[in-house]
Amino acid sequence: xxxxxxxxxxxxxxxxxxxxxxxxxxxxxxxxxxxxxxxxxxxxxxxxxxxxxxxxxxxxxxxxxxxxxxxxxxxxxxxxxxxxxxxxxxxxxxxxxxxxxxxxxxxxxxxxxxxxxxxxxxxxxxxxxxxxxxxxxxxxxxxxxxxxxxxxxxxxxxxxxxxxxxxxxxxxxxxxxxxxxxxxxxxxxxxxxxxxxxxxxxxxxxxxxxxxxxxxxxxxxxxxxxxxxxxxxxxxxxxxxxxxxxxxxxxxxxxxxxxxxxxxxxxxxxxxxxxxxxxxxxxxxxxxxxxxxxxxxxxxxxxxxxxxxxxxxxxxxxxxxxxxxxxxxxxxxxxxxxxxxxxxxxxxxxxxxxxxxxxxxxxxxxxxxxxxxxxxxxxxxxxxxxxxxxxxxxxxxxxxxxxxxxxxxxxxxxxxxxxxxxxxxxxxxxxxxxxxxxxxxxxxxxx
RNA sequence: GGUCCCAUCGUCCAGAGGCCCAGGACACAGCCCUUUCAAGGCUGCGACGCGGGUUCGAACCCCGCUGGGACCGCCA
Numbered sequence: 001x002x003x004x005x006x007x008x009x010x011x012x013x014x015x016x017x018x019x020x021x022x023x024x025x026x027x028x029x030x031x032x033x034x035x036x037x038x039x040x041x042x043x044x045x046x047x048x049x050x051x052x053x054x055x056x057x058x059x060x061x062x063x064x065x066x067x068x069x070x071x072x073x074x075x076x077x078x079x080x081x082x083x084x085x086x087x088x089x090x091x092x093x094x095x096x097x098x099x100x101x102x103x104x105x106x107x108x109x110x111x112x113x114x115x116x117x118x119x120x121x122x123x124x125x126x127x128x129x130x131x132x133x134x135x136x137x138x139x140x141x142x143x144x145x146x147x148x149x150x151x152x153x154x155x156x157x158x159x160x161x162x163x164x165x166x167x168x169x170x171x172x173x174x175x176x177x178x179x180x181x182x183x184x185x186x187x188x189x190x191x192x193x194x195x196x197x198x199x200x201x202x203x204x205x206x207x208x209x210x211x212x213x214x215x216x217x218x219x220x221x222x223x224x225x226x227x228x229x230x231x232x233x234x235x236x237x238x239x240x241x242x243x244x245x246x247x248x249x250x251x252x253x254x255x256x257x258x259x260x261x262x263x264x265x266x267x268x269x270x271x272x273x274x275x276x277x278x279x280x281x282x283x284x285x286x287x288x289x290x291x292x293x294x295x296x297x298x299x300x301x302x303x304x305x306x307x308x309x310x311x312x313x314x315x316x317x318x319x320x321x322x323x324x325x326x327x328x329x330x331x332x333x334x335x336x337x338x339x340x341x342x343x344x345x346x347x348x349x350x351x352x353x354x355x356x357x358x359x360x361x362x363x364x365x366x367x368x369x370x371x372x373x374x375x376x377x378x379x380x381x382x383x384x385x386x387x388x389x390x391x392x393x394x395x396x397x398x399x400x401x402x403x404x405x406x407x408x409x410x411x412x413x414x415x416x417x418x419x420x421x422x423x424x425x426x427x428x429x430x431x432x433x434x435x436x437x438x439x440x441x442x443x444x445x446x447x
Numbered sequence: 448g449g450u451c452c453c454a455u456c457g458u459c460c461a462g463a464g465g466c467c468c469a470g471g472a473c474a475c476a477g478c479c480c481u482u483u484c485a486a487g488g489c490u491g492c493g494a495c496g497c498g499g500g501u502u503c504g505a506a507c508c509c510c511g512c513u514g515g516g517a518c519c520g521c522c523a
Contacts, residue, residue: 015523050522114521132452141450145519148449157521164523188451188518211453211516218515246459249472253460258472275460278516282458285473295486334486345484394482409482421484 008040010179012066012073013168015047016058019229020065022281023183023213023221026247030210030274031181032071033248036266043175044076046087047168049161054089065230068240069247070262083175088167095162098170098200099155107199108155115156117166117196125191130179130208131274137191153192165189169196172205181208181271184278185220208271211251212278221281233286237309237340239297242290249289250279259292287337294342295333299326302333309343315350325349328431331423348417349432352440355418361444364411369446375408376447385434390426415440 035042048054075081102108123139155166328349336342
């Protein structure tokens with residue numbers, strides 16, 4: 001798509017009744033991708049016509065969630081634009097105006113305080129979806145449940161507020177939306193909306209529905225599937241880049257390379273290549289993608305990612321130099337799939353306290369201690385405090401005595417980290433520094 | 448119950464009639480590397496739901512069945 005199409009306008013229209021859901025994030029993401037790919041505009045519209053459930057706090061939370069994911073919008077309630085206002089609650093006069101027009105034309109009628117749109121039988125309300133292709137529907141299908149009676153469409157509720165199916169048509173048209181990209185759960189709402197577009201004499205936008213995201217049990221994602229808001233992923237230590245990457249892979253693929261940046265995804269994205277099958281969310285894949293992004297981070301950025309988790313664990317992060325901490329994490333690279341895991345697996349760099357807390361040294365038999373003391377003394381005899389020199393010394397020492405390296409490296413690992421796994425133990429020792437290693441050995445009476 | 452949609456490894460995606468006795472990724476198993484665990488390298492396991500057509504030829508087209516999903520609210 002060489003020519004930038006500035007007429008392409010898409011929107012994400014959440015209702016502020018909760019934090020940004022993973023499904024909502026997915027929808028917002030695909031709209032963003034299409035806008036950025038085509039050079040069009042991405043609009044944020046708040047659908048707050050449900051008076052009781054909508055709050056300003058949730059509105060802010062949703063915007064924060066989108067920002068966290070790296071999805072920036074061109075027009076919205078916070079930044080304005082030529083097609084505002086961008087909150088449905090501020091557009092009530094518009095909905096009333098067109099409802100009145102439809103009523104005057106005899107297309108709609110009042111029912112108490114509400115206004116209903118009359119559905120006529122025999123109308124073809126099929127449409128071409130950019131993802132699903134031709135969707136065939138007749139207006140005769142718009143029946144009441146368990147009945148053959150046609151069901152008219154409520155456009156204004158008794159409380160004076162517009163219904164979703166009506167407001168969305170008014171707004172998408174007035175905001176000059178070219179492509180309506182939304183979840184597949186809206187596919188059956190589309191024919192009703194087409195009826196409204198026609199009655200108003202407006203052009204119908206292009207529709208593109210996205211496959212649903214399902215839980216492991218193949219049911220629509222909900223609370224009981226664990227993490228459902230993007231914030232839960234943030235709090236578990238997933239990078240925004242990873243969540244973006246993972247979500248982009250649900251219903252679409254960029255080709256051979258599955259780890260990519262927002263920019264690359266935007267460049268490669270094609271609506272016509274979106275899948276139709278509902279996608280099951282796979283936490284394993286999410287972990288893998290996060291680990292890959294964590295590995296690719298530059299040291300200081302990685303530190304910024306891990307730091308809050310160390311702080312949350314109550315570790316004295318400020319006592320250390322940032323560069324030194326970042327280097328410790330470089331040693332950890334590839335270990336830990338989330339920032340939280342990485343923070344937990346590397347706590348011994350920040351403080352000796354967690355080491356003492358989880359290992360008291362009692363599982364080292366007394367008769368082994370003399371040998372270990374000899375070994376550690378040999379290590380401290382090394383003047384060149386580098387991983388290579390220490391390892392060479394350790395190897396020499398163990399070979400001369402015909403003993404196994406692991407029988408001495410493992411105790412050292414426990415002394416320094418309190419864990420049975422860690423990066424190369426000589427690298428850990430060197431990074432901690434001679435004095436700190438000595439201090440930890442002394443604590444366990446091994447030097 | 449009605450309407451609409453979907454149907455390739457356990458999962459996510461490739462595949463747009465011959466290039467497919469189906470390819471990649473995650474997960475899983477094994478091997479290598481190794482002081483541990485990861486990472487990395489290699490190997491393996493594993494799918495076109497079923498039945499009819501159409502065609503010289505079908506994972507790809509058509510029909511039926513089965514299975515799954517979504518919707519049927521004065522919620523969005």
